[in-house]
Amino acid sequence: MTAELPELPDLRALDGVLFDLDGVLTPTADVHMHAWQSMFTELFTSWGIEPPYTQDDYFRYLDGKQRYDGVASLLRSRDVEVPWGDPSDPITADTVCGIGNRKNEVFARVLRTDGIAPYPGSLALIEQLRAAGTPIGVVSSSKNAEEVLTIAGIREFFPVVVDGVVSAREGLRSKPAPDMFAAGARMLGVDPARSAAVEDAHSGVASAAAAGFGLVVGVDRGAGAQALLDLGATLVVDDLSAFVTR
Template sequence: MLKGLIFDLDGVLTDSAKFHLAAWNDLAKELGIRLTNEQLNSLRGISRMDSLDLILQYGHQTNEYTEQQKKQFAAAKNEKFLQQVDTMTPKDILPGIPQLLADAQEANLKMCIASASKNAPKILHKLKIASKFAGIVDAATVNKGKPDPEIYQKAQQLLHLKASEVISFEDAAAGVAAIKAAGQFAVGIGDRTVLKEADYLVASTKDLQLDKIVAAYINS
């Protein structure tokens, strides 16, 4: 029986992912690394330090910096990102999401956030939807990033629910893999070829309809 919904944040509830990718791209250029669109998009849904490690790998600079230097790079990237977050308003909530959240509340479904972003609380506050969620998994307590299932397992525990009682939403392949590894029903938002492991797929958030998603979950 469905009792809860778990959401990634960037690219699912709001397009803050574009701010992340722009900030990472700027940092890469400063390090003399030119990222392809495919490489840049591979950073979606993974943690800050994992993203930096991937960028350095793409630029063949994996062993050129100390951990302290890498932390400084990540902090500089985050500062640029936060400057963009400060401009966010409820208008930045993606299409279809307000209705989905309203329908979920009406159905008495518990909801929480499973995001690799340590800035999730601030973003939800800027979007004025923080009160709709029972909680947010603290990214600082997650030892393994997506596609490891840890963050979705923690979200499930936060809601005091079983894997079979939740539906989780993602826009990144690593996120969908994490959901499936956690034994949960995965809703993918985006490209079918990228998110082919999802149990239910829509092209964009405006196509999310709770009744159709629940029907697919019941029949899975």
């Protein structure tokens, strides 16, 4: 679904464009989704947690958030509290960090075994923006962003990458707080009000809107077009090829 506009804006005319990664530039959101489902289905069964994990849980509590924040958010939805722990916790630890690390091991194994390629429409838009000299960057909650961009062969295209590693180092709050997108605009040297943010996640759209971006593009890869609009998207498309001029 593309938002009902007579004509989509030309992103090349903006100060800059900041992209989310998973589900926007690369189909890694599917890998994340399956890794979360596998891990939480097993965890909920072994702990006797009800109701069972569903795909809706991914979009509501996990998608777009930093890994440990997502774990804590989903467990709270089931009235389950566990210690936060430490990022160095082993995958066997029943802590927020241990559970998050358990999921990340599954994700990393699939990524390194199967590889990943960018969406063709996203790659075409990146190439068009680069040819026009429009500054572009990546804002991703994932601590795997650098590896994903490198494996996908597009790391060199982005002078600015604000990811989960940068966020932890700089003390930036997780999406849906505006911190990460605001930092991305600052590092790219652009005014958010004259720039675009491109997101597929509920929390990401809310983050970009809160950061004051003049154009918030929602990409509906399953989160729901109306939900993205309700959270602050200016318009919604189902693929970034919609912005590519031919």
